[in-house]
Amino acid sequence: MPTQEILESVREEVLSTTKLPLAxxxxxxxxxxxxxxxxxxxxxxxxxxxxxxxVVMEAENERGHFDLRIGLEILRREAxxxxxxxxxxxxxxxxxxxxxxxxxxxxxxxxxxASDTVFDDLWQQWILTIRRQVGMVDIADxxxxxxxxxxxxxxxPTGLSAGSDLSAQPRRARHGTNRGxxxxxxxxxxxxxxxxxxxxxxxxxxxxxxxxHLGYPEVPRPKPVDVQQALLPQLARxxxxxxxxxxxxxxxxxxxxxxTQFYGPPxxx
Numbered sequence: 283m284p285t286q287e288i289l290e291s292v293r294e295e296v297l298s299t300t301k302l303p304l305a306x307x308x309x310x311x312x313x314x315x316x317x318x319x320x321x322x323x324x325x326x327x328x329x330x331x332x333x334x335x336x337v338v339m340e341a342e343n344e345r346g347h348f349d350l351r352i353g354l355e356i357l358r359r360e361a362x363x364x365x366x367x368x369x370x371x372x373x374x375x376x377x378x379x380x381x382x383x384x385x386x387x388x389x390x391x392x393x394x395x396a397s398d399t400v401f402d403d404l405w406q407q408w409i410l411t412i413r414r415q416v417g418m419v420d421i422a423d424x425x426x427x428x429x430x431x432x433x434x435x436x437x438x439p440t441g442l443s444a445g446s447d448l449s450a451q452p453r454r455a456r457h458g459t460n461r462g463x464x465x466x467x468x469x470x471x472x473x474x475x476x477x478x479x480x481x482x483x484x485x486x487x488x489x490x491x492x493x494x495h496l497g498y499p500e501v502p503r504p505k506p507v508d509v510q511q512a513l514l515p516q517l518a519r520x521x522x523x524x525x526x527x528x529x530x531x532x533x534x535x536x537x538x539x540x541x542t543q544f545y546g547p548p549x550x551x
Contacts, residue, residue, distance in 0.1 A: 285313060285319075286310055286313055286314060289306055289309055289310040289313065290310060292306060293306040293307060293310070302329070305326050305328075305329055308322055308325075308326065309322050309323070309326075318339070318342040319338070319342075320335055320338040320339030320341075320342050321335075321339070323335040323338055323339075324339070331397075331398045331399075331400075332394040332395075332397040332398060333360075333377050333391075333394045333395050333397075333398055334357050334360070335394070336386070336390065336391060336394035337353045337356055337357060337380070337386070338350075338353055338354075338357070340353070340384075340386050340387075341353035341354075348384050348385075348386065349504060352384065352502055352503075352504055355502040356380050356501060356502060359376075359499050359500075359501075359502065360373075360376060360377070360499070362499075363376065363499045368400075370400060370401060370405060370468075371468070371469050371470065371473060372496075372498045372499070373398075373400060374395065374401070374405070374409070375489070375492055375498055376498060376499050376501065377391075377395050378392075378395070378421070379489045379501045380501045382485060382486075382489075383486075383501050383503065384501075388413065388416045388417070389413065392409055392410070392412065392413040392416070393410075393413065395409055396409040396410050396413070404466055404468070405468065408428065408466070408468060412424050420481060420482065420485075421485050421488065422477040422478070422480050422481045422482075422483070422485070422488050423477075423481060425469055425473060425474065425477040425488075426474050426477040426478050426481070427465050428465050428466060428467060428468045428469060429467060429468070429469035429470065429471065429473050429474025429477065430467050430469070430470055430471040430474055431471045431473075431474025431475050431477075431478060432465070432467075432474055433467050434471070472495065472496055473492070473496070476488065476491045476492060476495060476496075479491070489501075
């Protein structure tokens with residue numbers, strides 16, 4: 283169905299006395315004039331976060347390969363997670379995983395995440411900092427250093443080598459003196475343990491462990507195309523053509539086929 287018709291039906295179905303129907307009308311008007319509604323979502327900051335607008339704009343980008351249906355499913359799961367008392371840790375990890383899996387770009391993607399009002403100043407500063415470090419530093423290391431597992435040596439796992447760059451003990455305990463400020467603790471102890479266990483691995487293993495153990499929402503994945511379902515209609519059309527050709531050959535062997543069956547009805551005077 284066309285998106286304009288869907289928005290029109292949604293506007294009639296919304297039983298609200300607020301300005302939500304006006305926002306839907308604004309999206310539909312921008313869609314008719316511009317052909318996209320991602321920039322309109324960016325202007326409606328009361329209803330959409332910067333990350334949601336960024337996902338839709340990337341899905342509407344003609345040069346990209348990001349499917350709009352996957353983008354809308356990402357927004358649906360995020361809205362459902364926000365309605366279920368979402369945490370900052372879970373929301374950030376979900377949005378970051380969405381960027382990683384769909385290759386939406388870390389620079390603009392992390393900037394959109396940091397602009398979300400759900401994150402305080404401390405979170406925004408950290409997100410803007412890792413915006414310059416992603417690709418050079420492992421995301422598991424960034425999470426572990428800013429977790430309670432890194433700050434609390436008593437609860438940290440044993441068995442780490444003394445020469446490890448990310449030992450279980452914090453900086454002041456390793457060197458004996460306070461040579462610098464301790465990184466702020468943004469993640470809990472479970473996130474830190476999982477990040478420590480998935481160091482130097484594919485980040486997808488880290489995300490899978492967070493889903494499995496902490497119940498964080500999963501990012502939707504594109505479904506592979508079923509080749510068999512695409513082949514069946516093609517085979518049916520080819521069989522119909524073969525039947526027609528065989529019928530024509532049989533008629534010709536019997537003494538010629540009647541062309542009048544292909545004539546149209548006579549026109550009335």
